Amino acid sequence: MDAPAIAATGLTMRFNGFAAVDGVDLRIEKGELFGLLGPNGAGKSTIIKMLTTMLRPSAGSAAVWGYDIKKERDAVRSSIGVVFQDPSVDSQLSGRENLDFHGRMYGMDRKTREARVAEVLELVDLTEKADVLMEDYSGGMQRRLEIARGLMHHPNVLFLDEPTLGLDAQTRRYIWRYIERMNEDEGVTVVLTTHYMEEADHLCKRVAIIDQGRIVALDTPESLKDLIGADIVTLEVDDSVTDDQVRAVSDVDGVEAADRTGSILRLSVDRSEARIPEIILSASRAGLLIRSVSMHEPTLEDVFLKFTGKKIRESESAGAGRMAAVQSRMRTRRH
Numbered sequence: 001m002d003a004p005a006i007a008a009t010g011l012t013m014r015f016n017g018f019a020a021v022d023g024v025d026l027r028i029e030k031g032e033l034f035g036l037l038g039p040n041g042a043g044k045s046t047i048i049k050m051l052t053t054m055l056r057p058s059a060g061s062a063a064v065w066g067y068d069i070k071k072e073r074d075a076v077r078s079s080i081g082v083v084f085q086d087p088s089v090d091s092q093l094s095g096r097e098n099l100d101f102h103g104r105m106y107g108m109d110r111k112t113r114e115a116r117v118a119e120v121l122e123l124v125d126l127t128e129k130a131d132v133l134m135e136d137y138s139g140g141m142q143r144r145l146e147i148a149r150g151l152m153h154h155p156n157v158l159f160l161d162e163p164t165l166g167l168d169a170q171t172r173r174y175i176w177r178y179i180e181r182m183n184e185d186e187g188v189t190v191v192l193t194t195h196y197m198e199e200a201d202h203l204c205k206r207v208a209i210i211d212q213g214r215i216v217a218l219d220t221p222e223s224l225k226d227l228i229g230a231d232i233v234t235l236e237v238d239d240s241v242t243d244d245q246v247r248a249v250s251d252v253d254g255v256e257a258a259d260r261t262g263s264i265l266r267l268s269v270d271r272s273e274a275r276i277p278e279i280i281l282s283a284s285r286a287g288l289l290i291r292s293v294s295m296h297e298p299t300l301e302d303v304f305l306k307f308t309g310k311k312i313r314e315s316e317s318a319g320a321g322r323m324a325a326v327q328s329r330m331r332t333r334r335h
């Protein structure tokens, strides 16, 4: 088999004794669009910082495009492009000037730079805005330009840290399209971090679910969701629900598992559409008042819950502040 784009063994990062990344083993093939999914604080950015040689691991080893991240840092750096969460373009320059500046830093000559700037602008649909100052770009346009900049020097691997953080749903979908496009058209291996499960599900061919510095599951989104198998039926019930009432509901044919948090009952149900009437009937016979019923097919959120016992969003108190900070920086740059 061809050498992988990334191979990591026992990758660990400790900050004052606290293991932010704890023994991560990872193999990402060339040409993959790979996602690290997990709540804020899970260790995703720290993994990226080690792989991009910005942080030296406390333990373990890794190679990016065949180069050792500790011993061959320059070779690693010239093989990769990186787009971090914080905006790093110059707001007083136009999109074209920012890209040109980046090309110079990589020692590209003028002719090569001009041709490549035109190419990457085209890839993210910013050709028409090339000469507009960055401070007049919207948040989504700014992010597209950052992605284009990461591609300027033809990297083999592009790392994107939360590429759609703080963007609205529609803009997020556009960015997904550009990421797919560069993965397919330019053949770039893409490694992105996200705490949006829809993003990992829609965009990534394989996903590693990260919690507290460890990979808790790794596979294609479909295979991960298949681990859940059944649909998820959520019942909102009375606070006074008893164990007997929960049992009456979970004894219904097709109910594979039941889990109660306060007044919420989550049931894993095989062929749920056929079972819901029987579930409601059994609840009613047991004297259980149901306030609402909803049903969904398994998502990566359910996978995260299965492996960690908590929801991605619940683990994210720090995340809201982080997102607000990025949004505020994006706003500041517009005015």
Ligand SMILES: Nc1ncnc2c1ncn2[C@@H]1O[C@H](COP(=O)(O)OP(=O)(O)OP(=O)(O)O)[C@@H](O)[C@H]1O
Pocket: 015, 020, 038, 039, 040, 041, 042, 043, 044, 045, 046, 047, 162, 193, 319, 322
């Ligand atoms: N330089 C540092 N010094 C001390 N602790 C740190 C440092 N960098 C990260 N951490 C801690 O390591 C843990 C993992 O952080 P990391 O930024 O990698 O998480 P993440 O999953 O990328 O989340 P986010 O998207 O919010 O950055 C967190 O608890 C964080 O507070």
